[in-house]
Amino acid sequence: MVPPKPLLFPTTKHHLLKFDGLLIMLLLLFPAFVDADCNTDDKDSLLSFATNFPTLNWSAMVDCCSWDGISCDKHDRVVRLSIPKRRLRGTLPSSLQNLTNLSFLNLSNNFLSGLLPDGFFSSFNNLHTIDLSDNYVHGNLSNILPATIKEINFSSNSFFGTIPPSICINSPALVILDLSLNYFTGNIPQGFGTCSNLQVLSLGFNNLTGKIPTDINGVRSLQHLSLPGNSLTNEIGEKITSLTNLRSLVLFGNMFSGSIPLNIGKLSLLEKLELHINRLNGTLPLSLMNCTKLKILNLRVNSLGGRLSDFDFSNFTQLAIVDMGENQFGGVLPKSLFLCRSLTAIRLSTNKLEGEILPDILELPSLSFLSLSNNTFKNIIQALDILSSHEKLTTLILSKNFFNETLPAAGISGFQDLKILALGGCKLFGHIPIWLMSLTNVQVVDLSVNNINGIIPGWLQTLPNLFCLDLSNNSLSGSFPVELTRLPALASQHVLDHVNINYLELPVFVAPENASYLQYNQLVGFPPSLYLASNNLRGGIPVEIGNMQLIHVLDLSQNYFSGTIPGSISNLTNLEMLDLSRNLLSGEIPSSLKGLHFLSSFNVAFNNLLGAIPTGGQFDTFLNQSYEGNPGLCGPPMQRSCSKRSDPPPPVSEHKKGPDIIMILGPFLGFCFGFGIILTCQAFLILSERRIFPKWIHRYVIWT
Ligand SMILES: *[C@@H]1O[C@H](CO)[C@@H](O)[C@H](O)[C@H]1NC(C)=O
Ligand SMILES: *[C@@H]1O[C@H](CO)[C@@H](O)[C@H](O)[C@H]1NC(C)=O
Ligand SMILES: *[C@@H]1O[C@H](CO)[C@@H](O)[C@H](O)[C@H]1NC(C)=O
Ligand SMILES: *[C@@H]1O[C@H](CO)[C@@H](O)[C@H](O)[C@H]1NC(C)=O
Ligand SMILES: *[C@@H]1O[C@H](CO)[C@@H](O)[C@H](O)[C@H]1NC(C)=O
Ligand SMILES: *[C@@H]1O[C@H](CO)[C@@H](O)[C@H](O)[C@H]1NC(C)=O
Ligand SMILES: *[C@@H]1O[C@H](CO)[C@@H](O)[C@H](O)[C@H]1NC(C)=O
Numbered sequence: 001m002v003p004p005k006p007l008l009f010p011t012t013k014h015h016l017l018k019f020d021g022l023l024i025m026l027l028l029l030f031p032a033f034v035d036a037d038c039n040t041d042d043k044d045s046l047l048s049f050a051t052n053f054p055t056l057n058w059s060a061m062v063d064c065c066s067w068d069g070i071s072c073d074k075h076d077r078v079v080r081l082s083i084p085k086r087r088l089r090g091t092l093p094s095s096l097q098n099l100t101n102l103s104f105l106n107l108s109n110n111f112l113s114g115l116l117p118d119g120f121f122s123s124f125n126n127l128h129t130i131d132l133s134d135n136y137v138h139g140n141l142s143n144i145l146p147a148t149i150k151e152i153n154f155s156s157n158s159f160f161g162t163i164p165p166s167i168c169i170n171s172p173a174l175v176i177l178d179l180s181l182n183y184f185t186g187n188i189p190q191g192f193g194t195c196s197n198l199q200v201l202s203l204g205f206n207n208l209t210g211k212i213p214t215d216i217n218g219v220r221s222l223q224h225l226s227l228p229g230n231s232l233t234n235e236i237g238e239k240i241t242s243l244t245n246l247r248s249l250v251l252f253g254n255m256f257s258g259s260i261p262l263n264i265g266k267l268s269l270l271e272k273l274e275l276h277i278n279r280l281n282g283t284l285p286l287s288l289m290n291c292t293k294l295k296i297l298n299l300r301v302n303s304l305g306g307r308l309s310d311f312d313f314s315n316f317t318q319l320a321i322v323d324m325g326e327n328q329f330g331g332v333l334p335k336s337l338f339l340c341r342s343l344t345a346i347r348l349s350t351n352k353l354e355g356e357i358l359p360d361i362l363e364l365p366s367l368s369f370l371s372l373s374n375n376t377f378k379n380i381i382q383a384l385d386i387l388s389s390h391e392k393l394t395t396l397i398l399s400k401n402f403f404n405e406t407l408p409a410a411g412i413s414g415f416q417d418l419k420i421l422a423l424g425g426c427k428l429f430g431h432i433p434i435w436l437m438s439l440t441n442v443q444v445v446d447l448s449v450n451n452i453n454g455i456i457p458g459w460l461q462t463l464p465n466l467f468c469l470d471l472s473n474n475s476l477s478g479s480f481p482v483e484l485t486r487l488p489a490l491a492s493q494h495v496l497d498h499v500n501i502n503y504l505e506l507p508v509f510v511a512p513e514n515a516s517y518l519q520y521n522q523l524v525g526f527p528p529s530l531y532l533a534s535n536n537l538r539g540g541i542p543v544e545i546g547n548m549q550l551i552h553v554l555d556l557s558q559n560y561f562s563g564t565i566p567g568s569i570s571n572l573t574n575l576e577m578l579d580l581s582r583n584l585l586s587g588e589i590p591s592s593l594k595g596l597h598f599l600s601s602f603n604v605a606f607n608n609l610l611g612a613i614p615t616g617g618q619f620d621t622f623l624n625q626s627y628e629g630n631p632g633l634c635g636p637p638m639q640r641s642c643s644k645r646s647d648p649p650p651p652v653s654e655h656k657k658g659p660d661i662i663m664i665l666g667p668f669l670g671f672c673f674g675f676g677i678i679l680t681c682q683a684f685l686i687l688s689e690r691r692i693f694p695k696w697i698h699r700y701v702i703w704t
């Protein structure tokens with residue numbers, strides 16, 4: 001694009017070093033010499049622009065057309081300014097407006113802020129692209145856009161006000177308009193119908209209300225319509241089905257009601273249909289089966305119903321992801337679904353589906369994610385028998401089905417790639433089955449809220465990747481097996497580092513007690529944890545528990561554990577939650593536990609503990625409820641003061657664990673975790689070089 005320029009001066013590094021004094025002098029005297037080819041007005045404008053932004057490494061010594069992020073046309077006028085991710089901070093200087101021949105401007109991913117004044121872009125004769133995405137610029141949209149504009153990306157800024165109806169009248173060439181992630185309010189105006197070139201309209205995550213404008217059918221060129229995360233209401237409406245060039249229709253997270261447009265099948269090029277989290281009702285329109293190019297179909301969290309097997313999925317040869325969880329679909333699993341050979345993920349959880357899982361599921365060679373939880377499927381033996389021979393399955397969530405059945409004790413083998421197995425809340429009988437031992441890739445096992453009895457087998461320690469085990473709410477007896485403390489992914493950082501946690505095709509949802517769903521898009525957000533609460537476990541807590549260095553959540557509550565709390569728990573420096581409540585524990589609370597700087601939830605209520613409650617560190621943040629039901633405990637926060645002749649606390653193991661900054665931030669970090677104020681805390685968490693978890697999980701979670 002830039003023709004080679006004759007060199008008036010040799011400007012290699014070597015010469016610069018040798019003659020730098022002379023050269024700089026010459027440059028100062030005759031700046032026009034060296035950059036004879038760079039338009040001086042443009043250069044002045046750029047240099048003036050750069051005075052605001054020290055991170056720009058533009059050097060006045062060379063031709064401005066070769067500066068980082070600049071391109072010129074054949075008349076050596078600056079036509080492109082592309083300086084994303086340059087840490088530019090401050091307001092947009094008006095000197096930018098003097099680059100009158102600019103056609104392409106990319107300032108995305110900086111820290112630009114302040115008001116974009118009216119008419120800011122009016123001096124440009126030929127501007128066709130503005131990308132200001134990911135900054136903090138504000139303003140309202142009337143009158144700031146030039147007539148030549150084709151592509152506008154203002155997403156993720158602080159623009160406000162209403163979206164003016166005149167955009168397409170003023171800027172008829174518009175092809176891409178992305179105003180998502182701002183603070184726009186009011187209705188989406190009529191007027192987009194005049195945008196005869198518009199292909200992408202993205203207004204998601206604003207505060208838009210009202211319905212989809214009725215002249216939307218005029219935007220025949222539209223390929224991507226994306227309005228998620230607003231408060232849009234009324235029916236989606238049939239007009240949208242005139243947009244026959246649509247490739248994606250993304251309307252999730254609104255309050256749309258009524259049915260899915262009956263003629264949606266007219267959108268025969270549609271690849272992505274995301275209508276989840278709305279108030280849609282009725283059945284799946286039969287015409288949908290004409291959208292044969294669909295790759296992603298997400299209808300989760302609506303009130304759609306009807307017998308799922310009444311719908312013919314067989315034309316969806318490219319369908320990869322289908323999510324229809326949290327609806328009212330009934331009937332059995334539709335056979336035609338198993339003809340969609342491209343499927344990698346299916347979620348049908350929380351519906352009214354029934355029947356059995358049949359071998360036709362094995363016809364889906366790429367299926368990796370299957371969640372059918374919270375329906376009324378029957379015959380777990382057959383289900384596991386079939387599914388275990390599926391070689392690609394990594395996530396299997398069958399919780400809340402198969403009520404009162406018995407877990408097969410043997411005869412299951414395979415599941416060679418399985419990473420998540422969730423069978424919680426099924427009220428299953430039986431023992432912890434030996435075939436779990438063959439799940440060598442498993443990372444998460446949830447068998448909570450069942451009727452499982454017998455002991456916790458020591459061979460669980462042979463599962464090399466298991467970092468989350470939930471056996472809570474069962475009838476398990478016997479002791480805490482010492483072998484469990486050697487679970488490799490909980491005991492060795494090296495092992496945990498090698499556990500691949502980036503494989504979910506769909507997010508998983510975990511519903512903790514008294515809280516809304518926590519969503520995990522990747523398991524990187526899920527804390528290493530062991531839940532054994534509400535069983536009949538007895539005996540001491542083994543001192544070897546100190547091996548489980550990486551554990552974040554340890555819940556042993558509501559059992560019959562006795563003896564003292566081992567001081568080795570203070571070795572578990574990652575602990576965020578420790579619940580030992582409602583056991584038969586005695587002795588003192590080891591004061592070394594105050595070295596647990598991330599502990600934000602601690603409960604030893606209803607035991608037989610005695611002595612002084614430790615003070616300092618996170619212990620200054622715990623309340624009465626953590627200690628009640630232990631008549632022998634004294635000191636704050638309990639009312640009971642300790643007699644002055646109480647025994648001195650046991651010596652604190654005083655080896656320093658990590659840099660001092662963590663010592664200082666400890667209570668603050670505990671606060672971050674406990675109250676989930678993630679954003680403000682993230683910077684501090686990065687300092688601590690530790691895996692960051694959005695929120696720790698309380699007990700009785702169900703995976704869906
Ligand atoms: C921009 O243009 C205006 C008017 O043409 C002029 O007064 C001003 O000095 C210019 N600014 C720069 C930085 O070139
Ligand atoms: C200027 O910075 C950009 C990226 O920020 C880099 O690619 C370029 O090499 C730098 N130029 C000089 C001369 O340092
Ligand atoms: C650059 O802009 C000026 C007006 O600012 C205009 O007269 C000129 O034609 C433009 N040059 C090119 C090459 O577009
Ligand atoms: C602007 O730069 C960002 C970051 O490099 C890039 O992702 C984006 O596509 C660019 N915008 C345009 C319109 O090319
Ligand atoms: C946007 O700016 C124009 C002109 O400055 C003003 O008339 C209008 O009221 C503003 N709109 C909003 C919603 O602030
Ligand atoms: C969205 O708009 C409503 C009124 O229309 C207002 O009450 C609410 O605070 C706004 N929310 C945000 C996040 O701006
Ligand atoms: C769907 O919801 C609307 C109200 O939003 C109601 O009028 C209609 O009867 C419902 N249809 C069905 C099939 O439930």
Ligand SMILES: *[C@@H]1O[C@H](CO)[C@@H](O)[C@H](O)[C@H]1NC(C)=O
Nearest residue numbers: 265266285286287288289290
């Ligand atoms: C699917 O499209 C064909 C023509 O392309 C049409 O004949 C048929 O009626 C459509 N099916 C449905 C269910 O809309």
Ligand SMILES: *[C@@H]1O[C@H](CO)[C@@H](O)[C@H](O)[C@H]1NC(C)=O
Nearest residue numbers: 287288289290292312314315
């Ligand atoms: C399947 O697609 C073909 C076109 O590819 C269409 O003719 C047929 O009607 C579709 N079948 C169903 C059941 O919609």
Ligand SMILES: *[C@@H]1O[C@H](CO)[C@@H](O)[C@H](O)[C@H]1NC(C)=O
Nearest residue numbers: 350351374400511702703704
């Ligand atoms: C299970 O489904 C019922 C309705 O069928 C719903 O109320 C409940 O919240 C669902 N449970 C979970 C854990 O999703």
Ligand SMILES: *[C@@H]1O[C@H](CO)[C@@H](O)[C@H](O)[C@H]1NC(C)=O
Nearest residue numbers: 376401402403404405426427
């Ligand atoms: C499971 O067993 C319990 C208690 O025996 C009974 O109340 C419940 O109805 C049974 N549930 C099913 C689905 O069979």
Ligand SMILES: *[C@@H]1O[C@H](CO)[C@@H](O)[C@H](O)[C@H]1NC(C)=O
Nearest residue numbers: 543544545546547549568571
């Ligand atoms: C505490 O952790 C260290 C590793 O940092 C380990 O070697 C030691 O065995 C652990 N102590 C106990 C009591 O588990």
